[in-house]
Amino acid sequence: MAIGRPREFDTVKALDKAVELFWAKGYEGTSLTDLTEAIGVNKPSLYAAFGSKEQLFLKALDRYHERIRTFAAHLLTLPSARNSIKDFLCALATFQSASGTPHGCLLVQGALAGSNESQRVREILGEVREYGVEALRNFLQRAYDQGEIPPDTDLVTLARYFVTVHQGISVQAAGGVPTEELHNIISIAMGCWPEIRS
Template sequence: MARGRPREFDADEALDKAVLLFWRQGYEGTSLADLIAAMGITKPSLYAAFGNKEELFKKAVDRYAERRIAFLDKILSQPSSRCAIKGFLTMFTGAEAPDGTPCGCLMVQGALVCSPEGESVKDDLLSRRMSNAKRLCERLEQWKAAGDLPPDTDTESLGRYVITVANGLVVQATGGAKPEQLKAVVEQFMESWPGARSQAETATEIRAA
């Protein structure tokens, strides 16, 4: 039996390029022509390897989520909620972004503007964000049980508050706000955080006084 022709491109590398393009331009703002040019493949190859534009977008979000969630889990595993949440929010300021990595979050800005034809994409991203918010609230409950947060903390409302600030940082970063400006916003937010300050933070504040 004759074997099909082998792919003449690296599918993982092509998908990584699609991730960056969707991240920068969003789902609606990215055309097939844009994808073909950025990924360096032909239209038939794109369809054969990844499906249509919507299927490719979902594969790109899967790739993005794998890496982002692994990093998120590492941040949220810290025993101090204050340190963890500060690290979490800093993710969205662009301050820690490697060269060439877009600002913000693909799951937020990927579908900020969607036509009715893109509703399934918008719904998929909403479902993913809700899942991440649930993970955050569960972690807040763990910090509360461990005594890092006050016993009367409403972790669901606190989690929603954190996510709202994170989404705002994404929009601001995408709109051109500088990382140092957004890091100042994070610092201001952390002033109201109910979790206990670490000894290192307390010592730093004493030296600065």
């Protein structure tokens, strides 16, 4: 009896389906059966294309970040640092509350993991969050150097504050809070921007 050839499939489309699943259900909430059914392949084909569930999740996370970079990265190059941060947060809120995709953030949803099996995923997501804090701190450093932020500002704490705002917005978006209300929350949060005293 001849051995059947592995089913061929579009790995880019498969990865997009994995993104949607992990985004909607989190890492632990997404089973291998969920993945194989959504993608339309068997487990050996899935393993051959992407490796383990953890490896597939990490590829999905990279793909998710690609989506964000396509519409939001340029916002952090605007002349005003304060406006850049606000516009960036609003763009993320719009993205995370849009119809046609799961609500919330894949990074936040993926972190909702509690078993020992997910320990490595939690560690990686923690590293990604810290990278985000550091990237934002570097952005704020440029604003500080240009005199947009007072000299006594703790840039790490300010960066962590805005990352926390983003994570809170993501949770609210996942709960169905409308985009306009999320933008209003961001406007209030921007009231914490440190002002230069004359």
